[in-house]
Amino acid sequence: MNAVSRWFDHHMSKLALAPSLVLVTVGVYGFIAFTTVLSFTGSKMLPNLQNWVGLLQYQRLWANPRWQVAVENFAVFSALYIGLTLVAGLLLAILLDQKVRAEGALRAIYLYPMSISFIVTGVAWQWLMSPDLGLEKAFHTWGYTSLRFDWIKDERMALYCVVIAGLWQATGFVMALFLSALRGINPEIISAARIDGAGGVQIYRHVVVPALRPALLTALVVQAHLSIKSYDLVIALTRGGPGYATELPSTFMYGFTFSRNEMALGSASAVVMLCTLAAVIVPYLATELKHDRAR
Template identity: 60%
Template sequence: MSTIAQASVPPARASGARARLQNWLPRLVLAPSFAAILVFVYGFILFTVYLSFTDSTILPRYGLVGWANYERLWRLPNWWIALENLAIFGALYIGICVVIGLFLAILLDQKIRGEGVLRPIYLYPMALSFIVTGTAWKWFLDPGIGLEQVMHHWGWTSFHFTWIKDTEMAIYCVVIAAVWQSSGFVMAMFLAGLRGIDNEILRAAQIDGASTFQIYRRIVIPQLRPAFLSAFVVLAHLAIKSYDLVVALTNAGPGRATELPATFMYSYTFARNSMGVGAASAVIMLMMIASVIVPYVYAEIRGGGNER
């Protein structure tokens, strides 16, 4: 009997070692990625915050100057232009994307013929990089080779569309390109929300005599609140950090007509050799993004805790 008991010990130990290995294996696999994120994301964020309090110019310096860079930043006219453009761009970009995305989602939710073809067409622009989108729209909106030139070739010589060259209208060209790229993504979010609504509720409302408009206004739209919130967070994040689209489309011009905080940060860091001011603007952008994302994450965590 003792021999049998002793023989059974090694398999038990082996199974315990195997269990510990299975427990630690995911952590070991994820450890390099976690370390890389810790260093190259959060470490560089902290380094940027530190640089914003230094006298750095073309290269990092480590002499602390307190809030001098932030004071200088808020005295610069170009920074105020960038914030004003961001307000215009962000409001129109988010608002138009939500309206178009919701309209397309409702249209596809009617089980129309060809939905399987239309859905990828609407989503395709999001698969492109903002550089490609900006370059394509730059060609399309250029009066010399784009839409205006085509209309002139067709005989409509009175047609003029020079927004991309106009300091007052150029920011709206950026809005057009950004809306074209992101509306399909917003549509997919709303379509997922629409497909998740209980059809029994809609049938009950129809039996009670509610019109289609009343059903959407009082039942469907309120239940899409999570989709609205998610769309706002994603679009606001994209608007604040927009850089490549602006550079490819207008290069922040004409003049400073399409300057945004991201292009301002790059120009002051590298073109004007003022890394301290550029880092300060990057920190302000980080605070903008945090003001959008942190409340959303907190609401999600709190909501999950309430459900449990």
């Protein structure tokens, strides 16, 4: 019994982690591998692993006009969504770091949107932006009948509605990351910079901003990940419309896999999305490992 007890004591942590490790291996990496294999087949409604077609699905994917629109929309959406959330989050963090009154209440208000799902955000902003129900209707009721806010029905402006909704939800999270990093800066370093004659702008430029690098990288990776998998926000807000004006790779993948019975083509688009995400995460992980080794 002593030997058995010692064995259990030595391996208890591994045994506790084993079920989670198996579930992650099968449920995540196993299905990633399965999706990748499907992308090289001619599968339609059901998987058909014997119908091997090589890179045909990827050729069809990049020749599809709807996919090209989705990629263009994604480039615009991700650039605005990631850039604006980083800038707005940093500005809010700097504001709250000035020991303003009611900081706790403001922090809770900014963080609240992140506690709700993208589905709820999409539905709420759909109501706000609807000309029949939202802001335009309210202003017309108040007498401002010349005001027009019908972006959600305009093919040229609908994508910016998605950006606004995403910005509203994610900015508080980025603010929390930057605020935590700001509060972690050694105040003696800032005091030394002031003694050396550095002004407020110089302190932020040469001391504070470089110290925010880990938080910046983390926020960048998280926001890039959310922009790639923003299916629920788009579906709840615009359903990909009007037309294909707000079509993104995530909505394209779902539509062709489950609505058009193009499982292999949808799998190919999912693999492209995975590679895009890996292009963001892998350099980040490599950079972090390099810094860990340097320490």
